[in-house]
Amino acid sequence: MTEQSESTTARSHDAGIGLVELLIYAMLLAIVSSIAGSLLITGLTSQRDITAMGSATSRAQVVVASIEDGVRTASSVSVPTASAVGQRLVTRTGTFTTAGVATWECRSWLIAPTGNVYYRSAQTAIAAPNNLSAASLAGWSLLTEGVTAAPGSTAPFAVSGNTLSVSIQVSAGSDGAPALVNNRISKQSLPTTSGTGPSTC
Template sequence: MDGLRTRLERARSDAGITLAELLIYSFLAIIVLTLVGQFLINSLRVDAQVRDGAAAASNAQVAAASIGQGIRNASAVDLTEPEPGLLVLRTRSIGGGDESAWFCQAWAIQNGDLRWTISPDSIPISAEVIASWTLIVDSVQPATGKPFFSVNPADRAVDFAFTIANGDGAPILIDTTAVSRQPIPATGRVSLPCFGS
């Protein structure tokens, strides 16, 4: 009889968990799940910030490379503001390779967009036409205390300084100078047919 009683007592004590134990386990599970959830949310937020930063840096590099290459290959450089809020940088440039040809290039900044186009002839520079040019990057703003472009036509040099938005992070700054590597012809600066004389 004592053996049966001992087995019954053991069965009762192992019958399950008490309400207090259940509440404690539930509370601990909630804490652990909250921590895991916060970790996951923060990981996703950081991932988005890294992607935004990488995209902004890539866009900044593309913009700087486009302008820099155009200026380095230019025989002439011109900066104009045909309308308020519309800034256009134009070059007469030569292509690379064995069969190089001269062509006109233009970059325009309007309403925070940096656009580019190329043509064998003079490029019209009205706001309507510029809207159809290739968009290089948007969210462009002038760098603090500097103009977008500063041109020295005699040296065929261009200082350009601007920022590109970087999501929630600090904007990406481009502040550099590009100088033409083309020799000045014996006839002097040649800008036709791209602009002026």
């Protein structure tokens, strides 16, 4: 009787995993795989959004830094009436020696309806391009793309006294929220408004 019992027990242990156990394991594996896949997709999507937002922020900083550099030491800052080619910002910006001698140049930024931002500097007054063709934009440098006036603002630029307000948003595409810019840039007190270069811009 003992030998038969031991033989039966051995066969029971050797029977392996039954169909029910296999089904349970398969279901658990499917659940775990589904959760892991969902977490992976969420992580990749979040990383893509963060990367897009970081790129938009960097491009916004390029535009703002360029404008700040032109406005800080400007003797004049103006925002001409918007036209079919977009909204312009114009400054007469000086660079000064340690002795206070100034060299002036005209600088202009253009936010086109396409969202492109262009920049140009010259020793003479800068006229708006006739259109946005490559020929008309000769001499202008492309700073970035995907720029529009910030939500709630009527224009990207506004001048009040010695202060320029910049209200723009830079698109992150379909992968993230845009970078918003609402900056106020004030002109510095200048040692002189005379010197070499254009007298007006």
